[in-house]
Amino acid sequence: MKVHKIIRLRSWAVIGMIGLLLAGCGDRVNLEDASLPLALGLDLDENDKFHFFISAPIFSKDIKKKTREVSGKAESLRQSRAKQDSQLPGAVQGRNYQVILVGERMLRHNGWFRTLDVIFRDTRNTVSDRVIMVDGAVAPVIYLEAPDQPSVPVFLRGLVDSSAARGESVKTTALDLHRQFYEQGMTPFISQIGLEKGKITMKGTALLGKGGKYATSLGFQETVLLLLLRGEVEEGMSLSYKLPGMEVTGPFATDVLSISLGKSGAKIKTAWREGEFHFQISVKAKVSISEELFRHDNWSNDLKLTGTIEELVQRDIEKLLAKFQQHRVDPVGFGIHARAFAYPHFKQVQEHWAEELARATFDVSVKLQIESSGPIK
Amino acid sequence: MSAAKQPVSTTQFISVITGLQASVVFLALPSNLASAAGTDGWLAIPIGWMVSTVAAVVIVRVMSYYPQGTILDLLQHFAGGWASRLAALMLAFYYFIFAYDGLIITLLVTKEWLLPNTSVFILAVLFLAPGIMIAQKGLQVISRYALIIVIMSIWIPFVYLFTLHDAVWLNLLPMLKEGWGPVFSAVRVMLYPALGLTAVFFIYPHLTNKAAAASAIVIANSLSHGLYLFITFVCFVYFSPNEIDQFMTPVIYIMKSLEFNFIERVEVPFIAFYLLIFSLDSIPSMYFVSFCLKRMINKGSIGVYLGVFCAAVLTVMLVRSPSVGHIDDLNFIMALTGILVEYILPVCLLLFLVIRNKGKKAS
Numbered sequence: 001m002k003v004h005k006i007i008r009l010r011s012w013a014v015i016g017m018i019g020l021l022l023a024g025c026g027d028r029v030n031l032e033d034a035s036l037p038l039a040l041g042l043d044l045d046e047n048d049k050f051h052f053f054i055s056a057p058i059f060s061k062d063i064k065k066k067t068r069e070v071s072g073k074a075e076s077l078r079q080s081r082a083k084q085d086s087q088l089p090g091a092v093q094g095r096n097y098q099v100i101l102v103g104e105r106m107l108r109h110n111g112w113f114r115t116l117d118v119i120f121r122d123t124r125n126t127v128s129d130r131v132i133m134v135d136g137a138v139a140p141v142i143y144l145e146a147p148d149q150p151s152v153p154v155f156l157r158g159l160v161d162s163s164a165a166r167g168e169s170v171k172t173t174a175l176d177l178h179r180q181f182y183e184q185g186m187t188p189f190i191s192q193i194g195l196e197k198g199k200i201t202m203k204g205t206a207l208l209g210k211g212g213k214y215a216t217s218l219g220f221q222e223t224v225l226l227l228l229l230r231g232e233v234e235e236g237m238s239l240s241y242k243l244p245g246m247e248v249t250g251p252f253a254t255d256v257l258s259i260s261l262g263k264s265g266a267k268i269k270t271a272w273r274e275g276e277f278h279f280q281i282s283v284k285a286k287v288s289i290s291e292e293l294f295r296h297d298n299w300s301n302d303l304k305l306t307g308t309i310e311e312l313v314q315r316d317i318e319k320l321l322a323k324f325q326q327h328r329v330d331p332v333g334f335g336i337h338a339r340a341f342a343y344p345h346f347k348q349v350q351e352h353w354a355e356e357l358a359r360a361t362f363d364v365s366v367k368l369q370i371e372s373s374g375p376i377k
Numbered sequence: 378m379s380a381a382k383q384p385v386s387t388t389q390f391i392s393v394i395t396g397l398q399a400s401v402v403f404l405a406l407p408s409n410l411a412s413a414a415g416t417d418g419w420l421a422i423p424i425g426w427m428v429s430t431v432a433a434v435v436i437v438r439v440m441s442y443y444p445q446g447t448i449l450d451l452l453q454h455f456a457g458g459w460a461s462r463l464a465a466l467m468l469a470f471y472y473f474i475f476a477y478d479g480l481i482i483t484l485l486v487t488k489e490w491l492l493p494n495t496s497v498f499i500l501a502v503l504f505l506a507p508g509i510m511i512a513q514k515g516l517q518v519i520s521r522y523a524l525i526i527v528i529m530s531i532w533i534p535f536v537y538l539f540t541l542h543d544a545v546w547l548n549l550l551p552m553l554k555e556g557w558g559p560v561f562s563a564v565r566v567m568l569y570p571a572l573g574l575t576a577v578f579f580i581y582p583h584l585t586n587k588a589a590a591a592s593a594i595v596i597a598n599s600l601s602h603g604l605y606l607f608i609t610f611v612c613f614v615y616f617s618p619n620e621i622d623q624f625m626t627p628v629i630y631i632m633k634s635l636e637f638n639f640i641e642r643v644e645v646p647f648i649a650f651y652l653l654i655f656s657l658d659s660i661p662s663m664y665f666v667s668f669c670l671k672r673m674i675n676k677g678s679i680g681v682y683l684g685v686f687c688a689a690v691l692t693v694m695l696v697r698s699p700s701v702g703h704i705d706d707l708n709f710i711m712a713l714t715g716i717l718v719e720y721i722l723p724v725c726l727l728l729f730l731v732i733r734n735k736g737k738k739a740s
Contacts (some may be wrong), residue, residue, distance in 0.1 A: 002614075011404050017503070021503065024492055024495055027491075027494045123489055179615075183617035184619060185617075284669075336545060339547070340548075343554055
């Protein structure tokens with residue numbers, strides 16, 4: 001009889017456990033009740049009032065337009081959720097943003113990064129959303145509907161990823177941005193897009209000051225050099241130069257030489273002398289010539305050509321460094337090097353590192369090794 | 378169930394000790410070390426390792442005076458019934474805090490990352506029930522379970538290697554930024570992750586190879602400290618130095634940086650798997666609580682006391698619902714009692730035994 005009793009007790013326990021397991025169902029979301037916005041836009045209007053924008057895909061055969069956009073005024077992102085819900089058929093799940101667009105007006109002020117707090121605090125959010133600066137207002141980009149373009153969020157994510165792979169821009173995710181903002185030894189940078197004649201165009205890289213205010217932009221070639229200095233160059237990124245003293249025929253730029261970078265890197269040596277930091281940068285790169293529009297007699301004057309390109313790259317890097325100093329930014333992270341190798345001096349200036357960097361001196365040397373020049377002479 | 382009927386092998390023993398030490402604490406360790414000593418915090422790990430290795434050897438040395446019994450038998454034999462009962466009460470209290478602390482961290486992590494809308498109380502019941510089923514079978518089953526979980530989790534550290542893609546190695550330099558001062562203050566942080574060594578008090582009589590006990594416990598201790606060192610390095614080179622103490626559980630947060638095409642929130646399946654690892658903290662310790670209570674009262678079976686333990690846990694949770702601030706208090710109490718039980722008590726016991734034996738030989 002006792003065995004019987006135990007068995008009955010056990011089966012009740014099992015039933016009870018299964019019942020308890022159902023408690024987890026409180027956390028479920030039915031897909032048909034959910035709206036999954038894929039893009040988040042943040043902007044200020046003319047009166048500096050905060051606006052949010054989201055773009056959510058609509059899954060329905062009957063509707064021609066593939067996405068629904070929502071916008072509104074709000075004090076904060078989380079608080080804006082009621083307004084988001086009121087304009088979308090399902091409950092908004094702000095968890096799958098692919099891109100976060102930040103308007104230019106937003107970037108005129110320091111401290112905008114704090115508004116993204118909910119992205120990091122709610123663990124259900126992804127933090128690999130690409131953060132993108134929009135030249136001008138966010139609204140026209142979010143509402144853009146072009147017949148030859150996939151929906152804006154998907155398009156933007158693809159645009160950023162492919163541009164970053166080519167070195168035309170950078171891929172800064174929300175978590176990357178978090179790291180960059182908290183790092184005292186560098187300043188943040190994000191990719192920058194604009195709207196040109198109704199088409200979304202990659203503009204390059206936007207450099208932000210320590211507080212998050214927009215400082216300046218980098219073009220495509222400058223971005224490659226930034227990546228080169230950061231040691232993040234991937235093979236295949238290319239640089240083009242007009243060679244001085246080459247003959248130009250007609251309207252064609254027959255003096256252009258393009259190189260594509262192979263295995264390359266930059267060594268940064270830090271020194272502190274006479275009250276200022278000094279960085280010795282030696283760039284070493286294996287390159288191959290991918291385009292050469294001028295006539296080249298033979299490769300016997302190879303050395304001279306290499307020297308010329310090296311000089312051009314070096315001049316470009318020096319210009320870029322001067323630009324950083326002028327705009328008080330440090331996207332390369334020289335401060336991290338300063339902290340690692342000259343800590344006592346860095347510690348005194350870590351609160352305003354970018355200003356200190358403006359007084360620093362650089363010594364750039366470039367060493368290129370031409371690996372191949374293609375099958376044509 | 379006597380010790381001879383439930384033998385525990387050396388590898389199982391190592392698994393139990395490592396599980397008790399590392400299973401829950403590794404989550405917040407990099408963050409705690411960074412708040413104590415910045416990026417030099419990792420230097421406290423080898424120092425903490427040395428301290429805890431000494432404690433481990435002392436504990437094994439104590440147990441070798443009475444190899445056929447647990448610490449309670451040892452005390453009964455050398456110091457009498459009342460000393461044994463007092464020790465049982467103290468150890469039951471200590472392991473209750475130990476298990477409770479591990480449980481609360483497990484539950485809060487589960488709630489925070491997996492089931493934000495589900496009540497902690499229900500999660501606690503769901504988590505305790507399978508725990509009891511394993512714990513009531515005794516030490517042999519517990520140690521087999523520990524070994525299986527350890528073997529199943531070996532691959533996890535390798536996943537963290539993916540995050541090194543974005544590592545900034547210069548974060549670790551310069552070493553000793555502010556000198557040795559902060560490092561020594563961080564050693565204090567390392568006392569808590571080393572706790573769990575006193576499991577030897579209960580497992581020793583079960584060991585099949587008692588001669589290897591000392592080396593086994595050193596191996597177990599080194600394994601957990603090696604894990605701490607690895608995970609701390611991974612977090613320190615990924616997060617920037619001023620950022621890392623912003624995260625409560627950087628070890629989980631760092632997973633969010635991983636991007637795979639087939640899954641969006643990579644950390645979710647990991648936390649679900651971590652639940653198994655977390656159980657290595659609470660299952661052995663809830664057994665120890667019940668074992669001590671049973672010895673103290675000398676009646677009933679382990680299962681009854683496991684039920685008492687669960688009722689106590691749920692009552693404490695009802696009286697003081699778990700929160701983040703709660704964990705800090707708990708960790709503080711646990712570190713305090715832990716130092717008493719795991720560092721001071723064994724040393725006193727060893728001194729007592731050495732002096733007593735000398736006195737016997739002399740007379």
